[in-house]
Amino acid sequence: MDWNIVEGNWKQFRGKVKTQWGKLTDDHLDVIAGKRDQLAGKIQESYGITKDEAEKQIKDFEKSNQDSRP
Numbered sequence: 001m002d003w004n005i006v007e008g009n010w011k012q013f014r015g016k017v018k019t020q021w022g023k024l025t026d027d028h029l030d031v032i033a034g035k036r037d038q039l040a041g042k043i044q045e046s047y048g049i050t051k052d053e054a055e056k057q058i059k060d061f062e063k064s065n066q067d068s069r070p
Contacts, residue, residue, distance in 0.1 A: 003062070007034030013065075020061055023047060 006013045014029050017039070023046040024032075032038040036058065043054040 003036050006036075010034035016065060017061075021046070021057075 010033055013034070017029065017032075018024060021043055024042055028042045028046070032042055040051065040054045040058055043049070043057060044051055047054075049057075
């Protein structure tokens, strides 16, 4: 998945992100605004995991949504 697609269509992808990481609030999603590094930081903060684990989860998310469009 090209992350630029996610960033460009953030409003459509928000629901998928919220489903994947339910602890993220709407305020978090507003701050993230489709930026991958912001997403990693908020996942790390909200779930108390390492940066590497957050990155792994994002990569898994990308793989599972590779062929989907918002």
